[in-house]
Amino acid sequence: MLSIYPACFFKEDNGYSVIFPDLDLATYGETINEAMSMAIDCLAGRLHWLLQDGEPIPKPSSMNSIDLAAVSTDLGIEPLEAFVNLVSVDVKAYAKKHFEKSVRKTLTIPAWLNNAALEMDINFSQVLQEALLAKVQAR
CATH class of the missing domain: 3.30.160.250 (Double Stranded RNA Binding Domain)
Known part of the structure; x- marks a missing residue:
């Protein structure tokens, strides 16, 4: 409508x-x-x-x-x-x-960064979305 x-x-x-x-x-x-x-x-x-x-x-x-x-x-x-x-x-x-x-994306990050983020229980999708949104809005 x-x-x-x-x-x-x-x-x-x-x-x-x-x-x-x-x-x-x-x-x-x-x-x-x-x-x-x-x-x-x-x-x-x-x-x-x-x-x-x-x-x-x-x-x-x-x-x-x-x-x-x-x-x-x-x-x-x-x-x-x-x-x-x-x-x-x-x-x-x-x-x-x-x-x-939503669109699925595959990405590569260093193993040490992956391990550190997992230990901190970081939501990878949320962090990527926030970073991309900040980058796009700054443009």
Whole structure:
């Protein structure tokens, strides 16, 4: 099922800020294409986790009810340009592809490191996921 929410796009010196007023949610992209891609990912993630946690899903506002000037004032920004756009995503399909599917990886580490990690009862998958996520987010 498609979920559609209005998002405020604010052009700034270094890219685009994207705000979902109904969800108290924000993201950013250096280009308009990246900002839209990040908005879709952000929207899918928020709605997916609200559903997972059994939280109520806020009803989307109409595009005409969004006051761009009020949102930018609340954020303390003076955008170069601003507009409201609808962002849509099929949350279940997106989550299945991006959030829920696990992939098996085989890796090689030194024996001494393996032994030390086993002695400390370290979860290899969790450590790898955390390290990869930190690396990807730093990019």
